[in-house]
Amino acid sequence: MTQNEPKIAVGVLGATGSVGCKLVEMLSKHPWFTITALAASEQSVGQCYGDVVTGEDLPKEILQRRIEACEPNLPCQLVFSALDAHVAGDIEEAFARKGYVVVSNAKNHRLRDDVPLVIPEVNSDHLQLVKQQPYDAGMIVTNPNCVVVGLTLALKPLVDAFGVQSVHVVTMQAISGAGYPGMSAIDITDNVIPYICGEEEKIENEPKKILGTLKGDTIFPADMVISAQSNRVPVSDGHLVCVSVKLKTTATEEHIIEAWNTFSGVPQQLQLPTAPHQPIRYLHGPSPQPRRHRNIGEGMTVCVGQLRPCAIFDVKFTLLSHNTIRGAAGSAILNAECGVRLDILTFDLQSNVKMSSLTPQVSS
Amino acid sequence: MTQNEPKIAVGVLGATGSVGCKLVEMLSKHPWFTITALAASEQSVGQCYGDVVTGEDLPKEILQRRIEACEPNLPCQLVFSALDAHVAGDIEEAFARKGYVVVSNAKNHRLRDDVPLVIPEVNSDHLQLVKQQPYDAGMIVTNPNCVVVGLTLALKPLVDAFGVQSVHVVTMQAISGAGYPGMSAIDITDNVIPYICGEEEKIENEPKKILGTLKGDTIFPADMVISAQSNRVPVSDGHLVCVSVKLKTTATEEHIIEAWNTFSGVPQQLQLPTAPHQPIRYLHGPSPQPRRHRNIGEGMTVCVGQLRPCAIFDVKFTLLSHNTIRGAAGSAILNAECGVRLDILTFDLQSNVKMSSLTPQVSS
Amino acid sequence: MTQNEPKIAVGVLGATGSVGCKLVEMLSKHPWFTITALAASEQSVGQCYGDVVTGEDLPKEILQRRIEACEPNLPCQLVFSALDAHVAGDIEEAFARKGYVVVSNAKNHRLRDDVPLVIPEVNSDHLQLVKQQPYDAGMIVTNPNCVVVGLTLALKPLVDAFGVQSVHVVTMQAISGAGYPGMSAIDITDNVIPYICGEEEKIENEPKKILGTLKGDTIFPADMVISAQSNRVPVSDGHLVCVSVKLKTTATEEHIIEAWNTFSGVPQQLQLPTAPHQPIRYLHGPSPQPRRHRNIGEGMTVCVGQLRPCAIFDVKFTLLSHNTIRGAAGSAILNAECGVRLDILTFDLQSNVKMSSLTPQVSS
């Protein structure tokens, strides 16, 4: 996209939730996208967005926009979905069937054979799976679970350089990952909760698809074993993860750190607006730490540290990613940017003016 | 000991630190021991204990007691040592040489061939190692690192019933484990620190000695591999640990839970004052949690939960122990109780009156 | 009551909430009362209490008791009400009309002319107001708001000795005061919320009734002005309150501290089971502090500290009370104990056996 092209009209489904708010915040300053619809559940419909959420720094036109229902007649070409899993499946499909490009953070369609589960630095080629989807013009693209994004990004250079056989994961996840209102303060104050519903299954499965190989129409999942243990800790933002890895070939610590620090992918080559300069950054000292490092690269850089030998696996390390940015809203937006730039997610940009007329306009 | 026997006169070395305060608190209500000396570093010597520490619930005679120097002329028979590692080694030896029984929480002598490293439920037989120590009447007994106590207790029934081949450990440790003042609030607020100096080495080594076999004069360490990753989390008390275990034989989850819940050791048989009724307790639901469960069994019960299959190891689970009670002060006191009751730590109880005359009295 | 008297059968309304759980915990060990009914809202009715709440230390007979509906046919003589204010009004009246003694923590009836609002150390004589209530055998007794209990207790000795003209109050209230689930962890982590709905009104009004004078059938409210500002802070338990007071006569700091430390009331004279030895305790040093001092007197002692001159009022100080014990459950139980012991709340104790037959038995 050049500066002179009209912006793409986008909507946000689930705009009042935790990830939805972050999407709105990031999209409100986006060079390519312009928010033309905010949709949420029945109880918010009709209200001004600014009356439902706290958003001191949002532009007035966003704060005063009326919230619409999550029905596929929104005046936009692309919808970002931050819907809860119990409704996301059906609503996202309804939008795709009506011709919308759906870029989703929900888990529902992630493991479908014809739905790309994408971290653009890792597997932007998987975006082509959308061609197999049974929708005319619409399509669904997903990003992974908040832990999986950072974990898979950190594993990718190791997979490429040394091969990865097995991965042991223990998470210390921030409370914002539970959405809003999410955790009761009584439960998490001065406490850790050693269980997050459904989380470990996602961490054990999603990376294999993302790191899998697309041959013809099919993704052959990566051949590795993952075991995960999830915990919620009293931290506002930033998921910290202890990882132990068995490699397929030998690697020195220097090589691993170099593989991380020099790693770069399609978003960096395309200089996408939301792409961090450095997707993975190795930190020395007692790092990474959630409060101190979660905002590096505006929340899009995954930080690693504490690399050392493991008596059982080969190496162990700690990684940190900002769960609502790289782990959710930022990843969804980066997916959209990547798909647009690679001409896989395409729109009739000239029709943008009509966008304001409540008629969704999607390129055929 | 019966009700009518005179109490054993004990001192606390490092009485003003975090573990020292907990020792004083627990000893001030102890049925067998009476505090006759409180010792700390130079800067506190001569002050009243109550002017240095906060201890609203301590008896007046404790609060008004003058702090003495950590020199082996304290009016007591047994000293509990909560000294910092950088001074504990020499001071404890000086006391042992002068005939004191030293029950230490410090790491310095833990791995010495002739020093018992004891969790009474696990290896009270190791106490006999003291006979090989080069002191006339004195001796040194140690308890393990705060994480190791809970971990090794939880492993013991698995070792006995199924054999344990390898153990992967990720800790989430409370701030009180760093002593006082310990962590800066700035560092740990809304944060996790993925590093604790020297901790992982202790966790990887101490359990092998504790679970080792005493043959003749020698302990043959347990044949298992342990890998540990340590983190500090913003929790006041209670170390939570994620454990993955490879067993030597197959075990159902029911069998493992039963092994834990029915586990009992020498302290329970001897009904020692500080022994919990149930050393290990399996909790169902999203448990164990530091704030909710750390005080079960008055802080002496290790809680386990979240037992489930592991894709890499055999099983994984989460365990919790109160780091300043079961993980430090309570374990030291239980060691002393066990040694006294088994007649390994012995004193001339009749000389108790003389205790008040600044002359240490130890049975020969 | 003597040891040999049968226990009074009590029920708890709203037994699954935050205050309800604390009531059940305290009542399960009570020497006079025995829990014979646990009632809560529709969604919990029929379930075992232990399946709805976490209560590792409750007796089995409590954990296995089925939850009943909040309808006035419970098998008990007295009900403690921890109901939410939006339902408490009607349900409590229904119980009173059916002959139950209702001891309530809810705000609904607190300011009624014929309902005693009682802190037994302050105004146990107000209990006689129940005689004016329009119920045959039943009656309603209330305890104040969680901040008001501690505040009014600390003011009482000043009122008696020096007179109090005006009181300026700023609170820092614990999250448990918001009930369960209460605050979202996202809202209160690393944060303070400068607003608690309805709280300031209660703090400004309730003390005047409690400190008021009962003449004949009427309470003449105390003549003082109170202004309150309420804040929620990230602390689990314990409300801390900054107070500035204008006295009617001059007082030295020594006199004020003496007035507090020597203060004692009817519950102490009657040696009621839940009465703290010392209702108010002055602490020197940087005190009182929620985590360190909230459990003094098993949570029933109000701690004060930081007494110093005020440039605008006469003196300022800080006070702390445990909000779910002295501020709620403990106060309700103390009210019940006081009323029973003073023969104002009376029951047919001999009929206790029939209690098990689902028929409420109340003395006429």
Place this chain on the structure above:
Amino acid sequence: MTQNEPKIAVGVLGATGSVGCKLVEMLSKHPWFTITALAASEQSVGQCYGDVVTGEDLPKEILQRRIEACEPNLPCQLVFSALDAHVAGDIEEAFARKGYVVVSNAKNHRLRDDVPLVIPEVNSDHLQLVKQQPYDAGMIVTNPNCVVVGLTLALKPLVDAFGVQSVHVVTMQAISGAGYPGMSAIDITDNVIPYICGEEEKIENEPKKILGTLKGDTIFPADMVISAQSNRVPVSDGHLVCVSVKLKTTATEEHIIEAWNTFSGVPQQLQLPTAPHQPIRYLHGPSPQPRRHRNIGEGMTVCVGQLRPCAIFDVKFTLLSHNTIRGAAGSAILNAECGVRLDILTFDLQSNVKMSSLTPQVSS
């Protein structure tokens, strides 16, 4: 200053502390100032700045700069002082005597008759006091205590429009206000500390000087009474303050809010780089909140909320200011900007090249 003028060479005294780090961070991106010296206490001298502090986002030339001693031979024209009070007094004077412009955050000289204590929006005219200082070319300018900045800014429009008679202040201060390492995490976790050494005195005195009137060479302090109570709460950044105010004339809430929202001062008129667009902003709803609002105006806007009538004073409200930005580093920098722009703090800018030669260059 225009774009083409050379930058002013500045040093930071106490550069490794909490406020010092924030100064370095803000100055490293400053359009007018360039850091040419970082000084700290003996133990850090000679080390690279990046080895002593954590500063992932600082430029390399800062991270690699050697720390120098706090002696008045630093290669710069102006020094920002973030020194501890126990050394700041002498060191700052030594620098002033040697001809440096000293812009200090320390308390030592704040109340000296010839030292301006400045919040540029409030009393930039007081800067002229430097002319009375006994130094040849050097001078000392100070900014107030971290609570006082926000408080006085919020009071200023009320003083101007309605007059202020008395002010009652209760603070809830963030842990970063105690410096680094500052508070022990053990003390503040799940806790509030109702005491901050020396704080209340500053809050009660400094505003009177700042709001005072400069007549000739003398400041006549404002005629108002202030009473303060200080508390430390478990919040990382952002001091929240409950204020009650007695006005000299009547004011509606609308008038007060308007007075705040429309308030503007010299820094806004001069469009100083660090001046917020809006110095004071009134927030509706349950606001202000530290985590949510501390960064408004890049930490330089003071947020107010919760305005309501007070039964004792006239009105009460809550205010928030970012303690290390508006309350310290940002205020110091704004003071320097204001003094430079008003030609009160003057330098020989052409000699800037010589700056690198370890010779301080100050305009005569």
